Amino acid sequence: MSKPPPRRAIRTTVSEPEPRPPQQFAPAGLRKLQYCVTGLPEISKVRGVPTRTCVGCRERGAQDLLLRVVAVTAESGVESVRPDPRRRLPGRGAYVHPRTDCLALAERRRAFTRALRRTGPLDLEPLRAALGVRAQGD
Numbered sequence: 001m002s003k004p005p006p007r008r009a010i011r012t013t014v015s016e017p018e019p020r021p022p023q024q025f026a027p028a029g030l031r032k033l034q035y036c037v038t039g040l041p042e043i044s045k046v047r048g049v050p051t052r053t054c055v056g057c058r059e060r061g062a063q064d065l066l067l068r069v070v071a072v073t074a075e076s077g078v079e080s081v082r083p084d085p086r087r088r089l090p091g092r093g094a095y096v097h098p099r100t101d102c103l104a105l106a107e108r109r110r111a112f113t114r115a116l117r118r119t120g121p122l123d124l125e126p127l128r129a130a131l132g133v134r135a136q137g138d
Contacts, residue, residue: 052095055111056102066095069127071116080123081112083130092116100133 050063068084070091084093094115096102103124106112112122128134 054097054102055094055115056096056106067098068093068095071118078123081127083127
């Protein structure tokens, strides 16, 4: 039996990889929306940014761009929707864009009652006052 020929070392020059520019992430509000197969907007995956869905327009956005609201029961027994800008109040929360059109959509669709899992009507006056919106009947 004959031995296979000895292997020769192949010398190649390895060039340094070109330096890549540092990745720059757009602020949460300036990201481009991409659309998936279903036609719904899809936010590009950026690590470390929690996303929430607005109960009015149903768009997903960064948590810091949406206003958290909670249902609070007063001593008189009336339940109202109260804004929680610091995100610290106890209870189930829902998120809405701080825009009048999103508030109107959520009110028309009765989205706050459903999102906050309440059965009766909710008073939206504290939320309207915080956003500077007057009721439609006024």
